[in-house]
Amino acid sequence: MSEKKLQVNDLKVSFRTADGLVQAVRGVNFDLCKGETLAIVGESGSGKTVTTKAILGILPGNAIVESGEIWYEGKDLVKADESAFQKLRGTKLSMVFQDPMSSLNPIMRIGPQLTEAMILKGHMSKGEAKKRALELMADVGIPEPEKRFRQYPFEFSGGMRQRIVIAIALAADPDVLICDEPTTALDVTIQAQILELINRLKSERQLSVIFITHDLGVVANIADRVAVMYAGKIAEYGTVEEIFYEAAHPYTWALLSSMPDLDTNEKLESIPGTPPDLLRPPKGDAFAARSRYAMQIDFEEEPPFFKVSDTHYAATWLLHPDAPQVEPPRILTERIKRMRERNQNES
Amino acid sequence: MNRETETPLLAVSHLCQYFKNGKEVNRAVDDVSFEIKKGEVFGLVGESGCGKTTTGRSIIGLYDITSGEVFFNGEKISGKSGKNAKELASRIQMIYQDPVASLDPRMTVYEIIAEGLVIQGEKDRAVIDRKVYEMLEMIGLVKEHANRYPHEFSGGQRQRIGIARAVIMMPELLIADEPVSALDVSVQAQVINLLNDLRKRFSLTILFIAHDLSVVKYFSDRIAVMYFGKMVELADSDELFAHPLHPYTKSLLSAIPLPDPISERKRKRIIYRPSEEEQALGEEAFREISAGHFVRCTKTQAEQIRAERAQG
Numbered sequence: 322m323s324e325k326k327l328q329v330n331d332l333k334v335s336f337r338t339a340d341g342l343v344q345a346v347r348g349v350n351f352d353l354c355k356g357e358t359l360a361i362v363g364e365s366g367s368g369k370t371v372t373t374k375a376i377l378g379i380l381p382g383n384a385i386v387e388s389g390e391i392w393y394e395g396k397d398l399v400k401a402d403e404s405a406f407q408k409l410r411g412t413k414l415s416m417v418f419q420d421p422m423s424s425l426n427p428i429m430r431i432g433p434q435l436t437e438a439m440i441l442k443g444h445m446s447k448g449e450a451k452k453r454a455l456e457l458m459a460d461v462g463i464p465e466p467e468k469r470f471r472q473y474p475f476e477f478s479g480g481m482r483q484r485i486v487i488a489i490a491l492a493a494d495p496d497v498l499i500c501d502e503p504t505t506a507l508d509v510t511i512q513a514q515i516l517e518l519i520n521r522l523k524s525e526r527q528l529s530v531i532f533i534t535h536d537l538g539v540v541a542n543i544a545d546r547v548a549v550m551y552a553g554k555i556a557e558y559g560t561v562e563e564i565f566y567e568a569a570h571p572y573t574w575a576l577l578s579s580m581p582d583l584d585t586n587e588k589l590e591s592i593p594g595t596p597p598d599l600l601r602p603p604k605g606d607a608f609a610a611r612s613r614y615a616m617q618i619d620f621e622e623e624p625p626f627f628k629v630s631d632t633h634y635a636a637t638w639l640l641h642p643d644a645p646q647v648e649p650p651r652i653l654t655e656r657i658k659r660m661r662e663r664n665q666n667e668s
Numbered sequence: 669m670n671r672e673t674e675t676p677l678l679a680v681s682h683l684c685q686y687f688k689n690g691k692e693v694n695r696a697v698d699d700v701s702f703e704i705k706k707g708e709v710f711g712l713v714g715e716s717g718c719g720k721t722t723t724g725r726s727i728i729g730l731y732d733i734t735s736g737e738v739f740f741n742g743e744k745i746s747g748k749s750g751k752n753a754k755e756l757a758s759r760i761q762m763i764y765q766d767p768v769a770s771l772d773p774r775m776t777v778y779e780i781i782a783e784g785l786v787i788q789g790e791k792d793r794a795v796i797d798r799k800v801y802e803m804l805e806m807i808g809l810v811k812e813h814a815n816r817y818p819h820e821f822s823g824g825q826r827q828r829i830g831i832a833r834a835v836i837m838m839p840e841l842l843i844a845d846e847p848v849s850a851l852d853v854s855v856q857a858q859v860i861n862l863l864n865d866l867r868k869r870f871s872l873t874i875l876f877i878a879h880d881l882s883v884v885k886y887f888s889d890r891i892a893v894m895y896f897g898k899m900v901e902l903a904d905s906d907e908l909f910a911h912p913l914h915p916y917t918k919s920l921l922s923a924i925p926l927p928d929p930i931s932e933r934k935r936k937r938i939i940y941r942p943s944e945e946e947q948a949l950g951e952e953a954f955r956e957i958s959a960g961h962f963v964r965c966t967k968t969q970a971e972q973i974r975a976e977r978a979q980g
Contacts, residue, residue: 364854508715510923513922537927541925577927579856580856582928585886590857591855591857592858
């Protein structure tokens with residue numbers, strides 16, 4: 322495997338609330354290699370955003386990093402102070418947020434918003450910064466950058482605004498780009514454009530991308546590797562093919578089969594119930610209460626990661642040698658069969 | 669069910685809805701015509717700003733339409749409908765996109781679901797009770813939930829309450845405006861399954877407005893595609909996906925992300941540039957290419973497509 326850019330070890334983050342400590346992230350491990358896209362998927366409240374906020378040091382004031390390490394270029398970011406983060410944020414680590422409407426300043430022209438960080442951080446002159454900003458705007462596919470440079474955010478469409486946000490994130494040539502649901506607020510056609518843009522920039526600049534989403538179609542398009550999060554933990558991780566064709570965790574099965582594709586006509590498999598309350602996280606496998614594959618041990622003891630292949634691990638007791646053999650939901654196995662046949666016919 | 673298939677449940681004919689914006693006129697819906705048969709699910713798709721929501725809202729009279737006519741069960745309901753608006757409300761109901769904004773935070777779930785019945789003049793408390801509890805059970809909540817407030821529920825549960833509020837009126841037509849797009853994937857499936865159950869149980873007719881094409885395909889019998897206020901294509905759901913004709917439909921279909929990494933990698937997106945096509949000039953109109961498959965095109969284009977089809 323190529324050079325590791327970022328390494329997260331046993332990260333635990335809790336929030337102080339009036340009701341007690343909410344354990345939002347409960348021991349997350351992953352690494353990110355140079356030039357790869359890692360997608361983190363899961364329902365809302367599974368801790369995806371909190372994990373990435375911890376990496377950037379932008380957790381809200383009531384958050385506590387209980388334990389863990391985040392290694393970036395030989396430094397542990399958990400121990401880093403605000404001034405160290407200020408040097409990293411924007412220049413080495415950048416983030417694109419979900420809503421392009423609220424991440425731009427509505428009463429500031431696009432130009433200064435793009436050059437602001439360059440002047441502050443890159444120590445460029447105004448003229449240099451403008452030149453660079455125009456290049457960036459052309460790079461992310463904005464027509465007539467000279468004219469657009471002087472406009473306000475409201476004069477841009479949603480897709481164009483998101484391109485500006487990406488341009489700002491790329492302004493200082495970061496190594497790691499974190500995208501938090503960057504296309505959720507956009508239409509399919511615009512979403513496809515933005516995904517193509519991120520894919521192109523990634524390969525041109527050897528960017529490492531962490532891509533947070535709950536849309537599995539988007540994951541299939543953009544990810545090299547996938548981590549599935551549930552209730553503050555990673556339930557399964559592997560390459561994108563392994564997750565989509567050979568998923569091993571019941572939660573991944575449930576996620577995959579709850580989404581209709583263009584050939585689905587049977588009843589969808591919905592996930593019953595709601596995610597657990599992280600004020601009092603359940604003992605054992607957090608997904609057990611909603612899983613029809615749950616066994617007695619799932620309620621008693623937390624499953625460790627079982628190895629499926631060198632790159633594919635899943636935390637479920639179903640992979641234990643003594644566990645009964647179970648089949649994934651029919652809707653999923655049939656879809657995989659269909660996909661395999663189609664891909665074979667095409668190639 | 670009656671067999672009067674001749675009169676469609678809803679007929680929209682040459683509907684135009686313009687909004688004045690200073691001197692400019694925004695043609696949100698421009699000459700849209702379609703019919704919805706009894707018992708079918710009619711999907712309306714398109715990008716944001718294409719006028720699909722406006723179409724839905726114009727039908728139930730939330731806007732004064734600029735021109736055109738809307739017929740419900742053969743009866744004209746557009747125009748001066750103020751008089752029978754209340755009566756209409758019990759026959760056409762709407763589900764909204766945002767489950768947070770569409771429920772009054774100061775009303776209990778019971779009050780929210782019962783409100784329609786009360787407005788329609790139902791005074792017998794026992795009848796209301798029975799209907800509300802029945803509805804609650806149907807959407808997967810229990811009696812104990814009735815006295816809680818919307819904020820105590822998750823997004824999916826709230827959307828189900830919104831559905832209960834609409835379905836308790838036993839409407840003949842249900843307009844669902846992006847009912848699942850604000851929900852998480854896992855919850856989406858719950859709501860889609862619920863709508864499917866209710867549809868079968870009450871043989872509901874649904875106008876399903878959405879931008880997620882996989883969901884629309886799964887749910888609809890026929891699909892209409894809108895682009896900048898105009899309807900560009902209309903066909904049976906399978907037909908539309910198998911043989912899209914309009915270039916915009918093709919580009920829309922090519923942009924759907926699918927949960928299949930290998931085919932995603934090979935995906936070629938078709939880009940629609942309307943300026944070129946529109947410069948082709950000629951009389952653009954909504955023409956029927958094959959039975960039930962309409963597309964907006966010029967006469968020569970239509971002949972061309974028919975010829976191509978005949979060949980192979």
